[in-house]
Amino acid sequence: MALVVQKYGGASVANIEKIENVARRVIKAKEAGNEVVVVLSAMAGETDRLIQLACSAAAEPNGREYDALVSTGEQVTVTLLAIILNRMGYKAMSYLAFQAKVITDQAHKKARILMVETKAIKNELNKGTIVIVAGFQGVDREGNITTLGRGGSDTSAVALAAALNADVCEIFTDVDGVYTTDPNICNKARRLNNISYDEMLEMARAGAKVLQPRCVELAKKYEVPIYVKSSFADEGGTLVTKEDEDMEREVVSGVTYDRDQAKITVVHVPDRPGVAARLFTPLSEHNIVIDMIIQNVSLEGYTDLTFTVSKKDANEASRLIREVAKDIGAARVEVDENVAKVSVIGVGMISHSGVAAKMFGALANEGINIMMISTSEIKISCVVQAKYTELAVMVLHDAFGLEQKP
Amino acid sequence: MALVVQKYGGASVANIEKIENVARRVIKAKEAGNEVVVVLSAMAGETDRLIQLACSAAAEPNGREYDALVSTGEQVTVTLLAIILNRMGYKAMSYLAFQAKVITDQAHKKARILMVETKAIKNELNKGTIVIVAGFQGVDREGNITTLGRGGSDTSAVALAAALNADVCEIFTDVDGVYTTDPNICNKARRLNNISYDEMLEMARAGAKVLQPRCVELAKKYEVPIYVKSSFADEGGTLVTKEDEDMEREVVSGVTYDRDQAKITVVHVPDRPGVAARLFTPLSEHNIVIDMIIQNVSLEGYTDLTFTVSKKDANEASRLIREVAKDIGAARVEVDENVAKVSVIGVGMISHSGVAAKMFGALANEGINIMMISTSEIKISCVVQAKYTELAVMVLHDAFGLEQKP
Numbered sequence: 001m002a003l004v005v006q007k008y009g010g011a012s013v014a015n016i017e018k019i020e021n022v023a024r025r026v027i028k029a030k031e032a033g034n035e036v037v038v039v040l041s042a043m044a045g046e047t048d049r050l051i052q053l054a055c056s057a058a059a060e061p062n063g064r065e066y067d068a069l070v071s072t073g074e075q076v077t078v079t080l081l082a083i084i085l086n087r088m089g090y091k092a093m094s095y096l097a098f099q100a101k102v103i104t105d106q107a108h109k110k111a112r113i114l115m116v117e118t119k120a121i122k123n124e125l126n127k128g129t130i131v132i133v134a135g136f137q138g139v140d141r142e143g144n145i146t147t148l149g150r151g152g153s154d155t156s157a158v159a160l161a162a163a164l165n166a167d168v169c170e171i172f173t174d175v176d177g178v179y180t181t182d183p184n185i186c187n188k189a190r191r192l193n194n195i196s197y198d199e200m201l202e203m204a205r206a207g208a209k210v211l212q213p214r215c216v217e218l219a220k221k222y223e224v225p226i227y228v229k230s231s232f233a234d235e236g237g238t239l240v241t242k243e244d245e246d247m248e249r250e251v252v253s254g255v256t257y258d259r260d261q262a263k264i265t266v267v268h269v270p271d272r273p274g275v276a277a278r279l280f281t282p283l284s285e286h287n288i289v290i291d292m293i294i295q296n297v298s299l300e301g302y303t304d305l306t307f308t309v310s311k312k313d314a315n316e317a318s319r320l321i322r323e324v325a326k327d328i329g330a331a332r333v334e335v336d337e338n339v340a341k342v343s344v345i346g347v348g349m350i351s352h353s354g355v356a357a358k359m360f361g362a363l364a365n366e367g368i369n370i371m372m373i374s375t376s377e378i379k380i381s382c383v384v385q386a387k388y389t390e391l392a393v394m395v396l397h398d399a400f401g402l403e404q405k406p
Numbered sequence: 407m408a409l410v411v412q413k414y415g416g417a418s419v420a421n422i423e424k425i426e427n428v429a430r431r432v433i434k435a436k437e438a439g440n441e442v443v444v445v446l447s448a449m450a451g452e453t454d455r456l457i458q459l460a461c462s463a464a465a466e467p468n469g470r471e472y473d474a475l476v477s478t479g480e481q482v483t484v485t486l487l488a489i490i491l492n493r494m495g496y497k498a499m500s501y502l503a504f505q506a507k508v509i510t511d512q513a514h515k516k517a518r519i520l521m522v523e524t525k526a527i528k529n530e531l532n533k534g535t536i537v538i539v540a541g542f543q544g545v546d547r548e549g550n551i552t553t554l555g556r557g558g559s560d561t562s563a564v565a566l567a568a569a570l571n572a573d574v575c576e577i578f579t580d581v582d583g584v585y586t587t588d589p590n591i592c593n594k595a596r597r598l599n600n601i602s603y604d605e606m607l608e609m610a611r612a613g614a615k616v617l618q619p620r621c622v623e624l625a626k627k628y629e630v631p632i633y634v635k636s637s638f639a640d641e642g643g644t645l646v647t648k649e650d651e652d653m654e655r656e657v658v659s660g661v662t663y664d665r666d667q668a669k670i671t672v673v674h675v676p677d678r679p680g681v682a683a684r685l686f687t688p689l690s691e692h693n694i695v696i697d698m699i700i701q702n703v704s705l706e707g708y709t710d711l712t713f714t715v716s717k718k719d720a721n722e723a724s725r726l727i728r729e730v731a732k733d734i735g736a737a738r739v740e741v742d743e744n745v746a747k748v749s750v751i752g753v754g755m756i757s758h759s760g761v762a763a764k765m766f767g768a769l770a771n772e773g774i775n776i777m778m779i780s781t782s783e784i785k786i787s788c789v790v791q792a793k794y795t796e797l798a799v800m801v802l803h804d805a806f807g808l809e810q811k812p
Contacts, residue, residue: 016462050482056422057486058493065492065500069485072478076456079475080463086471087464094471098504099549143505 002167003035003125007135007157010044011174012231013077016084022231023084025172026130030090035125037164038132039157040081042073047136063108067137068145071097074134074153081132092130095121097137097145102156104138104146111138111146113155113218116163133160151212158215162222169219170227171211176236177228178203178210180402181255186394188403191236192253196243199253199345200226202379206343207258216240243347251348251355252400257389258341261291262314263371264321265306268331271298275328279305282320288313291341292374292383306372308383311337339371340389343381344396356380362399368392408573409441409531413541413563416450417580418637419483422490428637429490431578432536436496441531443570445541445563446487448479453542469514473543474551477503480540480559487538498536501527503543503551508562510544510552517544517552519561519624522569539566557618564621568628575625576633577617582642583634584609584616586808587661592800594809597642598659602649605659605751606632608785612749613664622646649753657754657761658806663795664747667697668720669777670727671712674737677704681734685711688726694719697747698780698789712778714789717743745777746795749787750802762786768805774798 006026013019022038030036041047050070054061061069078094085092101117121131135153138146148155154171161169175183176191178200183189195203197220204213210228219226219240226240269275276295283290293307309317318335325333349355359380363370368391372383384392397403412432419425428444436442447453456476460467467475484500491498507523527537541559544552554561560577567575581589582597584606589595601609603626610619616634625632625646632646675681682701689696699713715723724741731739755761765786769776774797778789790798803809 016459019463053422053482053486054489057425057489061489062492065485065488068500068502069482069489072481075478075481076459076475079471080459082471083460083463083467083475086468087466094474096474096551145502 005161007039010041014044040077041153046073071137102138110149154215172231176230177238194239206256252346263336265334342392411567413445416447420450446483447559452479477543508544516555560621578637582636583644600645612662658752669742671740748798
């Protein structure tokens with residue numbers, strides 16, 4: 001008997017009819033002889049409604065209370081699914097975080113799971129009960145409700161799968177798997193049958209929306225196989241697992257893009273030790289996450305320094321950087337929000353040369369200027385003008401022959 | 407320093423503006439030097455919305471899941487009030503039932519409070535925190551969420567006041583106190599400054615909507631003074647306390663009515679031992695609550711038996727009774743839903759004679775036929791035709807001179 005954790009997102013539980021569909025899928029897994037744990041998000045739009053309610057009560061709502069408020073969305077869907085499964089003749093029980101003992105730290109709105117006490121859940125599974133756990137929420141050791149941040153339900157599902165030593169964590173979403181690139185931009189996009197944790201992680205970080213990086217990190221750490229599936233179709237699916245010898249080692253597995261980029265350049269910075277630290281310390285103190293950083297070679301004791309941040313942080317980051325720039329004697333600060341990041345990702349890069357050259361050449365052939373480059377072992381990212389985003393994705397998808405199965 | 411428990415109903419927390427009003431009242435009590443515990447209901451209409459959601463998922467929703475679903479309404483209001491009080495500069499914390507440890511039995515949808523573990527709340531009160539507790543909800547000893555049934559938030563408030571040994575439990579509602587009768591029916595209705603638990607209990611049982619009988623029972627048991635106040639006005643209020651020598655001992659304190667009555671008569675019942683038990687056992691097995699019962703004196707070995715139930719139970723009750731009536735050889739069963747109950751209530755009745763005669767005379771003068779009579783130590787109730795309800799209330803209010811302060 002296998003133990004399966006299934007996670008359904010907001011679009012899959014948007015109303016009673018859709019929750020009934022979820023119930024039928026859950027029953028199918030149960031009838032196939034599995035022990036089944038289900039993790040649910042709130043109904044599509046509900047978490048946003050609750051956040052608006054909190055923000056209409058205070059511009060900066062108290063974190064503890066905010067979390068207890070927004071976590072009600074998942075409480076509604078898990079109890080509705082349990083009611084429906086019971087009606088359909090299956091024993092099912094909902095578990096809120098305090099009941100499932102999903103213990104987190106105290107960082108409200110972005111808590112991290114510390115442990116899941118699985119005794120009660122295992123007990124119910126042994127009795128044949130379908131266990132339904134509220135995603136996105138946790139409790140700290142004092143019993144205060146916490147939430148895990150956006151996409152937290154995926155993390156809840158993987159954490160439960162890890163704690164229960166589940167055979168697979170199935171993530172049901174509105175697409176039927178992980179694609180070589182976004183099918184909305186490139187009609188040659190092809191669904192991947194499988195992908196490694198590292199590639200999925202780089203794709204998530206580089207802008208692919210299908211899974212959150214945190215959830216993939218956790219799956220990698222505990223070697224939980226993730227199966228990404230459509231909740232509206234029976235076909236398809238992509239298995240995210242650790243890389244093994246049988247896995248197709250494609251040089252490049254996917255092309256991603258991220259429009260949420262703003263580029264900030266500090267021009268004519270005196271090239272002295274400690275200058276970079278002085279520039280970036282205020283940003284980290286304000287919790288601004290920096291994505292890419294490049295520094296030109298120094299010329300006559302001066303250099304230019306460019307970095308990218310999320311568009312929502314662009315104003316605050318440029319304000320902070322302008323203050324420091326003045327102090328250290330830099331010439332000026334330039335901000336450009338009309339940029340995007342395109343990336344090619346693949347574990348095969350490690351053993352293949354020429355990937356970077358091929359990428360740059362393909363972009364150059366279309367007259368797309370590369371403004372910044374950054375690389376990891378299995379990823380190359382380029383910042384380009386925003387208007388070239390779709391073109392760059394299509395060109396790279398073609399250049400690496402991703403429409404064909406290797 | 408006094409400890410005050412304040413309870414606000416659904417109309418008082420219907421939206422952010424109204425919750426801000428509640429916050430200002432809470433702050434006033436706090437600034438007056440009190441320790442303050444607040445108990446809230448869900449926003450007006452929200453519990454009904456959640457019940458509809460549950461009933462659209464299953465005709466008879468699983469009780470455990472139903473309770474966890476409908477209890478989200480209070481979770482929203484308590485966190486919003488805490489957010490607003492924090493914004494206004496006051497330390498405030500919301501407590502759900504599992505956090506406040508409001509322990510109940512396992513009777514879902516109508517659980518009874520067994521105990522409240524007040525340690526955590528007292529701890530916060532000592533730090534000057536305003537403690538906000540979700541009404542209507544509890545947890546059983548295994549941590550399953552329960553709800554207390556309609557009007558449960560009043561019961562939550564009184565139970566907390568009893569457990570915390572509070573000086574007073576203030577119930578804020580949309581009326582400014584307890585009246586001699588319903589002001590919507592009788593414009594001579596007068597607000598009472600105080601009333602005894604027993605009178606309030608009889609009034610609540612006899613149809614007055616302002617407080618639920620369960621909440622008054624609990625207040626009486628633990629001698630918690632209840633102060634019924636308007637959440638929209640500063641004036642007025644009625645204090646519900648144990649009767650003491652200073653209390654104005656009015657012969658009659660109030661007149662109530664209850665339209666939710668159906669009268670069922672079993673005609674020509676053979677007058678044998680055990681017949682009444684055979685008639686009423688099936689009703690109790692189906693959880694049908696019987697209000698009044700009268701049995702005529704036996705004539706030639708036969709009698710008529712009449713009782714009243716809530717209108718919603720009339721069909722089922724008459725079906726059950728018809729089955730037994732056939733078995734025991736009764737002639738027929740008659741059902742009349744066009745009836746109402748009017749009652750006069752007052753602790754003074756114990757020491758005054760002539761109250762019943764005055765009541766029957768006043769009704770007779772207006773040609774109102776009395777179909778059933780039942781009495782308790784401090785109450786006399788008559789069942790009359792429904793169309794006479796308002797007239798009977800006004801006539802009795804006049805007859806006992808209730809418009810004048812004694």
